[in-house]
Amino acid sequence: MGKEKKVLDKGFVKIIDNMGDDNRVVQSARVSYGAGTTTYRRDRELLRYLMRHEHLSPFEQVAFVFHIKMPIFVARQIVRHRTGKVSEISGRYSLLKDEYYIPEAFRIQRQSKDSKQGSGEPLEEVQAYKVISEMEKVCYDAFQQYGNFIENDGLAREEARFVLPLNTYTEWYWQMDLRNLFNFLHLRLDSHAQFETQQYAKAIYELIKPIVPISCEAFEDYILNAKKFSAQEMEIIKRHLLHIEEENILSKLELSEFKNKLGL
Numbered sequence: 001m002g003k004e005k006k007v008l009d010k011g012f013v014k015i016i017d018n019m020g021d022d023n024r025v026v027q028s029a030r031v032s033y034g035a036g037t038t039t040y041r042r043d044r045e046l047l048r049y050l051m052r053h054e055h056l057s058p059f060e061q062v063a064f065v066f067h068i069k070m071p072i073f074v075a076r077q078i079v080r081h082r083t084g085k086v087s088e089i090s091g092r093y094s095l096l097k098d099e100y101y102i103p104e105a106f107r108i109q110r111q112s113k114d115s116k117q118g119s120g121e122p123l124e125e126v127q128a129y130k131v132i133s134e135m136e137k138v139c140y141d142a143f144q145q146y147g148n149f150i151e152n153d154g155l156a157r158e159e160a161r162f163v164l165p166l167n168t169y170t171e172w173y174w175q176m177d178l179r180n181l182f183n184f185l186h187l188r189l190d191s192h193a194q195f196e197t198q199q200y201a202k203a204i205y206e207l208i209k210p211i212v213p214i215s216c217e218a219f220e221d222y223i224l225n226a227k228k229f230s231a232q233e234m235e236i237i238k239r240h241l242l243h244i245e246e247e248n249i250l251s252k253l254e255l256s257e258f259k260n261k262l263g264l
């Protein structure tokens, strides 16, 4: 515990606590499905079976508490994952530190042409550094004003913060069970997720992987690197999959499940 990953310019993710590991998933599956139904399966096989068939409740028996320091705009995305439990620093109670996220030059990008939400081509280097320096000035001024409101005008901290920017760093404890953490990681490791939020998802994933390696392997195989296909796409795939038995990628069981899925 206490392992930390640095993220962005001033952020971090740290594991504060964790309950259970791969064994807990397997034990709770055996309890819930009962002896006789699954005990013949070896632990790794059983765990992969659960993930493959979306029998995901045993993964809820494993949980993590993270200490995360992130810009407010990242926190706003993470908090949308309603299954997480949050205790956040209070800007009413505490004086907020003048810590704000300033991106590196490569991250200064134009609006994407293909995606209304995403970023596109990088700006020219000179222009990128101009943008960075303007961002720094605006944030510096905002924090100066925040301090002035509190020190000189006697304003309440809960009001003085009205002028602070979205890239101000906040901190929280975030508790998440493994099932819903995998859902979070699936959505936020994706290349369509905001770059900065992706960096937090990567750090979280690197921290949990040594604790639940077999669950993570199954997550990568059956969720992260798997794809869903529409009915029409499935038709095309079926037509082109006449020789799947010759491929040695899948086990016998997996091959038969695959053919079942394809209706072959």
Ligand SMILES: Cc1cc2nc3c(=O)[nH]c(=O)nc-3n(C[C@H](O)[C@H](O)[C@H](O)COP(=O)(O)OP(=O)(O)OC[C@H]3O[C@@H](n4cnc5c(N)ncnc54)[C@H](O)[C@@H]3O)c2cc1C
Pocket (backbone or CB within 6 Å): 080, 081, 082, 083, 084, 180, 183, 187, 188, 192, 193, 194
């Ligand atoms: C790339 C990207 C762009 C996004 N853009 C926007 C945006 O523009 N605006 C916006 O508002 N949000 C946006 N979101 C947030 C998104 O809509 C989800 O709210 C967020 O990703 C949380 O996902 P979740 O509901 O699966 O997770 P959680 O809230 O952790 O829920 C986990 C699972 O629990 C179940 N669940 C949770 N709550 C309920 C419920 N009330 N009823 C039924 N089932 C429930 C669902 O199965 C859900 O998948 C975006 C997310 C991503 C990844």
